[in-house]
Amino acid sequence: MTEPTPHLPHAPLPAYYRDEDDHAKYVRRIFDETAVDYDRIERAMAFGSGGWYRREALARAGLKAGDKVVDVGIGTGLLARQASTLIGPQGRLIGVDPSPGMLAQVDIPGVELRAGRAEALPCAEGEADFLSFGYAFRHVLDVEAALAEFHRVLRPGGRLLILEISKPEGRVSNALLKFYMRRVVPTLARVVARERGSAELWRYYWDTIEACIPPALILQAMERAGFQQVKRHTELGIFSEYTAIRP
Secondary structure (H helix, E strand, C coil), rough: CCCCCCCEEEEECCCCCCHHHHHHHHHHHHHHHHHHHHHHHHHHHCCHHHHHHHHHHHHHHCCCCCCEEEECCCCCCHHHHHHHHHCCCEEEEEEEEHHHHHCCCCCCCCCEEECCCCEEECCCCCCCEEEECCCHHHCCCCHHHHHHEEEHECCCEEEEEEEECCCCCCHHHHHHHHHHHHHHHHHHHHHHHCCCHHHHHHHHHHHHHHECCCHHHHHHHHHHHCCEEEEEECCCCCCCEEEEECC
8 A cells, every 4th residue: 555645644555446536527527426325325324323423523523503504525414513502493404515416415404515625614703602524534635735725714712523434443343444434334335225336435445445545644733724723532442533723
Protein backbone atom coordinates (compact mmCIF):
# COMPACT_ATOMS: atom_id res chain seq x y z
CA MET A 1 0.00 0.00 0.00
CA THR A 2 1.46 3.35 -1.01
CA GLU A 3 1.52 6.18 1.51
CA PRO A 4 -1.05 8.98 1.10
CA THR A 5 0.31 12.24 -0.25
CA PRO A 6 -0.14 15.40 1.86
CA HIS A 7 -3.75 16.53 2.26
CA LEU A 8 -5.25 13.22 1.10
CA PRO A 9 -7.28 11.22 3.66
CA HIS A 10 -5.95 7.94 2.27
CA ALA A 11 -3.57 6.55 -0.30
CA PRO A 12 -4.88 6.37 -3.90
CA LEU A 13 -6.95 3.26 -4.64
CA PRO A 14 -6.30 2.30 -8.28
CA ALA A 15 -8.80 -0.55 -8.11
CA TYR A 16 -11.53 2.12 -8.19
CA TYR A 17 -10.11 5.22 -9.93
CA ARG A 18 -7.05 6.38 -11.91
CA ASP A 19 -6.12 9.70 -10.31
CA GLU A 20 -7.54 12.38 -8.02
CA ASP A 21 -9.68 13.92 -10.77
CA ASP A 22 -11.12 10.50 -11.47
CA HIS A 23 -11.47 9.96 -7.71
CA ALA A 24 -13.94 12.85 -7.38
CA LYS A 25 -16.00 11.55 -10.29
CA TYR A 26 -15.97 8.01 -8.91
CA VAL A 27 -17.17 9.03 -5.44
CA ARG A 28 -20.01 11.13 -6.83
CA ARG A 29 -21.09 8.41 -9.26
CA ILE A 30 -21.07 5.55 -6.75
CA PHE A 31 -23.05 7.52 -4.17
CA ASP A 32 -25.52 8.82 -6.76
CA GLU A 33 -26.15 5.32 -8.09
CA THR A 34 -26.59 3.63 -4.71
CA ALA A 35 -28.47 6.32 -2.76
CA VAL A 36 -31.79 4.45 -2.89
CA ASP A 37 -30.19 1.46 -1.13
CA TYR A 38 -28.04 3.28 1.42
CA ASP A 39 -30.41 3.44 4.41
CA ARG A 40 -31.63 -0.12 3.95
CA ILE A 41 -28.09 -1.54 3.91
CA GLU A 42 -26.97 0.65 6.81
CA ARG A 43 -29.84 -0.59 8.99
CA ALA A 44 -28.98 -4.20 8.23
CA MET A 45 -25.25 -3.64 8.72
CA ALA A 46 -25.66 -1.87 12.09
CA PHE A 47 -28.48 -4.17 13.30
CA GLY A 48 -30.72 -1.12 13.69
CA SER A 49 -28.47 0.60 16.26
CA GLY A 50 -27.09 3.34 14.00
CA GLY A 51 -29.64 6.00 14.92
CA TRP A 52 -29.17 5.51 18.65
CA TYR A 53 -25.37 5.70 18.37
CA ARG A 54 -25.42 8.83 16.22
CA ARG A 55 -27.74 10.60 18.64
CA GLU A 56 -25.49 9.70 21.59
CA ALA A 57 -22.39 10.91 19.75
CA LEU A 58 -24.03 14.25 18.93
CA ALA A 59 -25.05 14.70 22.56
CA ARG A 60 -21.54 13.84 23.77
CA ALA A 61 -20.16 16.50 21.41
CA GLY A 62 -22.37 19.16 22.98
CA LEU A 63 -25.22 19.57 20.48
CA LYS A 64 -28.15 21.20 22.25
CA ALA A 65 -31.64 22.55 21.70
CA GLY A 66 -31.78 25.69 19.56
CA ASP A 67 -28.41 25.19 17.86
CA LYS A 68 -27.86 26.02 14.21
CA VAL A 69 -26.27 22.94 12.65
CA VAL A 70 -24.44 22.45 9.38
CA ASP A 71 -24.24 18.74 8.58
CA VAL A 72 -21.56 18.24 5.93
CA GLY A 73 -21.86 15.12 3.80
CA ILE A 74 -25.48 14.76 4.87
CA GLY A 75 -25.97 11.83 2.52
CA THR A 76 -29.46 10.43 3.05
CA GLY A 77 -29.77 12.26 6.38
CA LEU A 78 -28.87 9.52 8.87
CA LEU A 79 -26.88 11.82 11.18
CA ALA A 80 -28.91 14.96 10.44
CA ARG A 81 -32.14 13.19 11.44
CA GLN A 82 -30.74 12.63 14.92
CA ALA A 83 -29.45 16.21 15.08
CA SER A 84 -32.93 17.46 14.25
CA THR A 85 -34.41 15.68 17.27
CA LEU A 86 -31.79 17.24 19.58
CA ILE A 87 -32.00 20.85 18.35
CA GLY A 88 -35.80 20.87 18.36
CA PRO A 89 -38.11 23.38 16.64
CA GLN A 90 -36.02 26.39 17.72
CA GLY A 91 -32.91 25.03 16.01
CA ARG A 92 -31.94 25.21 12.37
CA LEU A 93 -30.53 22.40 10.23
CA ILE A 94 -28.55 22.81 7.00
CA GLY A 95 -27.35 19.78 5.05
CA VAL A 96 -24.57 19.90 2.47
CA ASP A 97 -23.63 17.13 0.02
CA PRO A 98 -22.12 16.91 -3.48
CA SER A 99 -24.36 14.00 -4.49
CA PRO A 100 -27.76 14.89 -6.00
CA GLY A 101 -28.78 11.26 -5.61
CA MET A 102 -28.15 11.34 -1.87
CA LEU A 103 -29.82 14.72 -1.38
CA ALA A 104 -32.93 13.40 -3.14
CA GLN A 105 -33.29 10.76 -0.40
CA VAL A 106 -33.27 13.22 2.52
CA ASP A 107 -36.65 13.43 4.25
CA ILE A 108 -36.30 15.63 7.34
CA PRO A 109 -38.89 18.34 8.10
CA GLY A 110 -37.42 21.82 7.98
CA VAL A 111 -33.97 20.88 6.69
CA GLU A 112 -32.32 23.26 4.20
CA LEU A 113 -30.34 21.33 1.59
CA ARG A 114 -27.37 22.81 -0.26
CA ALA A 115 -25.25 21.20 -2.96
CA GLY A 116 -21.55 21.49 -2.17
CA ARG A 117 -18.30 19.86 -1.10
CA ALA A 118 -16.51 19.88 2.24
CA GLU A 119 -13.59 21.76 0.68
CA ALA A 120 -15.81 24.63 -0.53
CA LEU A 121 -18.89 24.86 1.68
CA PRO A 122 -21.82 26.97 0.43
CA CYS A 123 -22.09 28.61 3.85
CA ALA A 124 -21.32 32.01 5.31
CA GLU A 125 -18.50 32.60 7.75
CA GLY A 126 -19.58 31.86 11.31
CA GLU A 127 -22.96 30.52 10.16
CA ALA A 128 -23.03 27.45 12.41
CA ASP A 129 -23.09 26.78 16.14
CA PHE A 130 -22.32 23.12 15.46
CA LEU A 131 -20.82 21.38 12.42
CA SER A 132 -21.05 17.62 11.95
CA PHE A 133 -19.34 15.38 9.42
CA GLY A 134 -20.50 11.78 9.59
CA TYR A 135 -18.49 8.94 8.04
CA ALA A 136 -17.38 11.02 5.05
CA PHE A 137 -13.89 12.13 6.08
CA ARG A 138 -12.37 9.36 3.94
CA HIS A 139 -14.11 10.74 0.86
CA VAL A 140 -12.76 14.31 0.87
CA LEU A 141 -10.13 15.29 -1.68
CA ASP A 142 -8.19 17.65 0.60
CA VAL A 143 -8.15 17.20 4.39
CA GLU A 144 -6.58 20.57 5.11
CA ALA A 145 -9.00 22.47 2.88
CA ALA A 146 -12.02 20.72 4.41
CA LEU A 147 -10.93 21.46 7.98
CA ALA A 148 -10.20 25.09 7.07
CA GLU A 149 -13.76 25.36 5.76
CA PHE A 150 -15.18 23.81 8.92
CA HIS A 151 -13.26 26.40 10.95
CA ARG A 152 -14.54 29.23 8.75
CA VAL A 153 -18.19 28.20 8.91
CA LEU A 154 -18.28 27.72 12.70
CA ARG A 155 -18.80 30.77 14.88
CA PRO A 156 -16.28 31.44 17.67
CA GLY A 157 -17.08 28.91 20.37
CA GLY A 158 -18.78 26.62 17.83
CA ARG A 159 -18.33 22.86 18.10
CA LEU A 160 -17.09 20.33 15.55
CA LEU A 161 -17.89 16.60 15.44
CA ILE A 162 -16.31 14.24 12.91
CA LEU A 163 -17.49 10.63 13.01
CA GLU A 164 -15.40 7.93 11.38
CA ILE A 165 -14.72 4.22 11.46
CA SER A 166 -11.10 3.46 12.34
CA LYS A 167 -9.12 0.26 12.00
CA PRO A 168 -8.91 -1.63 15.31
CA GLU A 169 -5.44 -1.73 16.83
CA GLY A 170 -5.43 -5.49 17.45
CA ARG A 171 -4.60 -7.81 14.57
CA VAL A 172 -7.46 -10.22 15.31
CA SER A 173 -10.01 -7.41 15.72
CA ASN A 174 -8.82 -5.83 12.49
CA ALA A 175 -9.11 -9.14 10.62
CA LEU A 176 -12.63 -9.70 11.92
CA LEU A 177 -13.78 -6.20 10.96
CA LYS A 178 -12.18 -6.55 7.53
CA PHE A 179 -13.99 -9.84 6.95
CA TYR A 180 -17.29 -8.31 8.03
CA MET A 181 -16.94 -5.13 5.96
CA ARG A 182 -15.26 -6.67 2.90
CA ARG A 183 -17.22 -9.94 2.69
CA VAL A 184 -20.36 -9.98 4.82
CA VAL A 185 -21.66 -6.46 4.15
CA PRO A 186 -21.23 -6.59 0.33
CA THR A 187 -23.01 -9.96 0.34
CA LEU A 188 -25.79 -8.43 2.42
CA ALA A 189 -25.92 -5.53 -0.03
CA ARG A 190 -26.39 -7.88 -2.97
CA VAL A 191 -29.34 -9.49 -1.19
CA VAL A 192 -31.25 -6.34 -0.14
CA ALA A 193 -30.11 -3.77 -2.71
CA ARG A 194 -31.90 -2.58 -5.81
CA GLU A 195 -28.80 -1.16 -7.48
CA ARG A 196 -25.96 -3.36 -8.72
CA GLY A 197 -23.28 -0.93 -7.52
CA SER A 198 -24.27 -1.13 -3.85
CA ALA A 199 -22.04 -4.13 -3.12
CA GLU A 200 -19.13 -2.27 -4.73
CA LEU A 201 -19.79 0.78 -2.57
CA TRP A 202 -19.45 -1.22 0.63
CA ARG A 203 -16.25 -2.92 -0.55
CA TYR A 204 -14.90 0.56 -1.31
CA TYR A 205 -16.06 1.65 2.14
CA TRP A 206 -13.75 -0.87 3.82
CA ASP A 207 -10.83 -0.20 1.51
CA THR A 208 -10.93 3.50 2.40
CA ILE A 209 -11.05 2.62 6.11
CA GLU A 210 -8.03 0.35 5.73
CA ALA A 211 -6.03 2.97 3.81
CA CYS A 212 -7.06 6.02 5.87
CA ILE A 213 -4.47 8.12 7.67
CA PRO A 214 -4.21 7.21 11.38
CA PRO A 215 -6.18 9.05 14.07
CA ALA A 216 -3.08 10.86 15.36
CA LEU A 217 -2.65 12.58 11.99
CA ILE A 218 -6.32 13.56 11.89
CA LEU A 219 -5.99 15.17 15.33
CA GLN A 220 -2.86 17.02 14.20
CA ALA A 221 -4.63 18.30 11.09
CA MET A 222 -7.50 19.60 13.23
CA GLU A 223 -5.05 21.49 15.43
CA ARG A 224 -3.26 22.95 12.38
CA ALA A 225 -6.64 24.20 11.15
CA GLY A 226 -6.90 26.30 14.31
CA PHE A 227 -9.22 24.17 16.43
CA GLN A 228 -8.79 23.84 20.18
CA GLN A 229 -9.75 21.17 22.74
CA VAL A 230 -9.17 18.60 20.01
CA LYS A 231 -10.05 15.12 21.26
CA ARG A 232 -10.84 11.63 20.07
CA HIS A 233 -13.33 9.35 21.80
CA THR A 234 -13.83 5.76 20.64
CA GLU A 235 -16.63 3.24 21.03
CA LEU A 236 -16.00 -0.50 20.60
CA GLY A 237 -12.49 0.33 19.43
CA ILE A 238 -13.64 1.27 15.91
CA PHE A 239 -16.10 4.17 16.09
CA SER A 240 -14.06 7.37 16.34
CA GLU A 241 -15.59 10.66 17.48
CA TYR A 242 -13.27 13.60 16.81
CA THR A 243 -14.40 16.75 18.61
CA ALA A 244 -13.07 20.29 18.81
CA ILE A 245 -14.03 23.91 19.40
CA ARG A 246 -13.36 26.90 17.21
CA PRO A 247 -11.76 29.56 19.48
